[in-house]
């Protein structure tokens with residue numbers, strides 16, 4: 200409902216920059232997130248996009264869902280291409296008028312494109328990097344990435360008799376971004392459209408490199424119903440598993456409050472097929488407990 204009201208207000212005021220003519224799944228968190236980011240950024244923005252579901256589903260040759268300049272090169276170099284675009288804008292002295300966004304999935308961000316993102320941050324390029332985190336390499340069939348959560352079954356970390364799925368917790372990308380000395384780092388989920396709008400605008404107004412990480416549930420990759428995308432994106436935060444915050448100049452300056460009584464992680468995990476094995480018998484009780492412990496630690500840290 201909130202999303203519908205948001206889309207109506209935004210749509211009536213501005214041109215649609217991400218058209219419905221794409222081939223993402225019904226209920227795709229990624230498509231929704233990208234649409235909200237595009238609307239918030241506005242048409243004077245150039246986007247460079249890593250390889251992944253977002254690129255594949257929005258630019259089926261000869262069509263494009265993008266109502267703004269949009270460039271895809273190869274998987275790992277969205278940040279390097281964005282740096283080139285930024286240099287060209289500087290050369291033409293229009294870099295204050297035109298914004299640059301580099302964006303990609305979690306695989307492109309946490310792993311394969313990481314070196315180039317790190318370089319872009321080191322050079323203090325005036326570019327917003329948006330990571331759409333669906334917690335695995337979805338476009339190629341749900342392989343685990345550095346963002347895959349503990350206990351999730353993927354095709355490269357399959358749950359079996361000796362393994363509970365992924366045995367690693369997510370890489371802490373926001374902390375890595377903060378460690379690069381970024382002036383603005385923020386997290387959010389697609390459950391909060393106004394939060395995305397505000398954070399994109401704030402990031403683009405902040406000079407230098409900025410980072411926004413959005414949790415975007417994936418219907419086939421998580422094994423969920425299309426109708427549950429928003430509900431689960433909300434629960435990810437409410438349970439404590441996905442803290443929503445802003446960090447400016449290395450300091451946490453704003454935290455979205457957790458509900459007084461946080462739901463147990465089970466409420467978030469149970470509807471997802473990738474965690475189904477955790478509820479079959481008591482075998483992985485220790486995994487469930489470790490995930491709950493992680494949520495409790497986050498809630499304490501980001502209270």
Ligand SMILES: Cc1ncc(C[n+]2csc(CCOP(=O)(O)OP(=O)(O)O)c2C)c(N)n1
Nearest residue numbers: 251252274304305306307335336337338339
């Ligand atoms: C260098 C390189 N490695 C691997 C691939 C194959 N590949 C294409 S899309 C993709 C998955 C992308 O995952 P992610 O970045 O998380 O985006 P998602 O599809 O999940 O949105 C992979 C592995 C590639 N095209 N180039």
Ligand SMILES: [Mg+2]
Nearest residue numbers: 304305335337
């Ligand atoms: Mg992904």
